[in-house]
Amino acid sequence: MQTIELLTQQAKALAAGETVEMTEAEQEVARILQICNACRYCEGFCAVFPAMTRRLEFFKADTNFLANLCHNCGACLTSCQYAPPHEFAVNVPQAMAVVRGQTYSEYAWPAPLGKLYQRNGLTLSLALFAALSLFLILSTVLNGHGLAVLWGSVDLKGNFYNLFPHNLLISLFLPIFLFAMLALAMGVRRFWRDIKPATSGADLKPPAALEATSNVLELKYLDGGHGQGCTNADDAFTHARRRCHHLTFYGFLLCFAATSLATIYHYVFGWVAPYEFPSLPKLLGAVGGASMMLGTAGLWYLHQKRNPEQGARQQKTMDLGFIALLFFVAATGMALWLGRSTPALALLLCVHLGAVMALFITLPYNKFAHGIFRTAALLRHNVEKRQPNPIGLGAD
Template sequence: MQSFETLGQEAQALASGHSGKVIPILPLSAAEGEVARVMQICNACRYCEGFCAVFPAMTRRLEFGKADVNYLANLCHNCGACLHACQYAPPHEFGINIPKAMAEVRGQTYADYAWPPALGQLYQRNGLTLSLALVAALSLFLVLGAVLQGGGLGALWGADLGANFYNLFPHNLLVGLFAPVFLFVVLALSMGVRRFWKDIKPATSGADVSRPAAAEATGDVLRLKYLDGGHGDGCHNEDDAYTLQRRRCHHLTFYGFLLCFAATGVATLYHYLLGWAAPYDLPSLPKLLGGTGGVMLALGTAGLWRLNRRRHPLHGDAQQKPMDLGFIALLFLVATSGLALWWARATPALALLLCLHLGAVMALFATLPYGKFAHGVFRTAALLRHATEKRQPNPIGLGAD
């Protein structure tokens, strides 16, 4: 008669699409082992089965290997609903705290899948300090560049730039500075998510992505579906009450960032395809997109900072707060310095504000692959695998799909 462990391994093999072939068992870290422990208990209880994508995905498994744990951790949106509903949460002896356990594994994911790995470890430990130091260093570099190019200190305050910052830093120079950084970000994120996808695909049925699955996952990402707390009332805040503030601030931040990026893309097309040189003013499309996106980004990040500082102490991983706040601070600096640059472009402060804004943008892009932005990429991949997996036969016949 087969043991429970053997049956569990065979179920994992079937779920991966490799019938009769057991997936190699890799050792779990302490954080991954804790997720596996709480998932075993939750799989017996199933009170939270309808809360989010984590729980129906959980019910398709009898055991939780490394790939399963990393996959489930990146499905979790840290809304906190399961913690507040759980009868086994602290101070119960089982000590079930899914938001904290999942957050610790996600933090480990950023470092494990970072490329190059050393940069992921550095940013994880010193996110806020590193972010602000990068802004200061890069802004100072640009200030020195403006001084040394021949304008002296007069190039920084009161210089006659004709309300056009390209008179201080030519367009081709800025392209030469930012294009390599942007290409590095694309490469680093691609390398990381490629490895992540390769690891979790066998553990999530192994099936190829279909159009319906891609459409569902895209909708879940764009709507931030799983920040509704599983019931539509939102996440819990520090006083145990439901609130939609976190979801709204994430939407403002996400779509504000996309609008700012779209403004840069449209301006690039204007410059290279149509020959329309910057600066652009209202009612031009780059200015409309950038101005709207900047305001949304500033409001969203200000709200996220406030919510992060006041979050329930049992939610998430406290050690990741510097990394989270570093990313929020960079986004806020990019938004507010960009808006200030637009407002003050005809004043003596133009050059200094330009150096600050460009330093913040460069620091943001240099750190994108190693913090919360990477988390968004991994979560999108996990949601895509979930939408694909749920369309496959349940290997153990006990799931919620």
């Protein structure tokens, strides 16, 4: 009976478009997972391996789903008896990383912008940041203020809305933010549609959604499989990467909450900024900014210390570009707050707004996308594992 169910599932997968030719990277993931499926030493390490054991063959949708389920903790590479220099050359983290990068590019919306993933992400991010900052500086100078505003000769009374009115900032940032959200939603919608038939085809239910949400908020699968954390170049386990991700993620959420709350203050209650410490928007922003600075600085350092065999070389600059933009958004925001009563206010504001605009313009096409696609993969995993295992030999 289980064999019939398995064949039926595979037939559905083929009918859903799995005859699409797989890339070389996807074929490599399929090859490696065939070996892993025979070994199963890492079956309890993370969500990838229990999901793997529900399959006898790996089509395009399977490889994309499993690649985005992988958190790149490196535990399986450290433990694998078939890892390089063995002739089988099993390197799950690196193979998955390459396919993840292809996934972001393939599902990008609009499609032509997917090529941004394949370019020098660090240089592109920093160049866009510098260009937008310069544009805002020139706009300020040419908008009747002159160069004097940059030297502090124009008294802004510590209020940057005297330089950029609130409604002007909304008109600048709202279209960028809405486009970024739309582009991410369109990309992950296509991804969900393609992997759903390969992950049981069942609909998402509240228990699966709640467990997946918990997995995301805890960064559960960055614990190295046995609760020891991720590995460094020396193969030593550490929780530093998980903690830095938490600092960055929750710092970003706190900053976003501060901005959202300030918007509510302005439009609902008529409380006009600036808000002084210890007001809630200022408190959330200060804690969030400090957390983001610590988290991104730690991630940058750990990125340099990681074993190059654990990642994809072509993704490194995209990772660093996103980390750099997040750091500059937080650092310039903190500098703006501390320097709001100094002659440097105008310059600091232009640089901070340039960093924020660069971040949101590139959001659908930088490393931020990995969190969205990984969340979708975790949702599908928690749906799939609640269905009968068609093979009957898996971990769940």
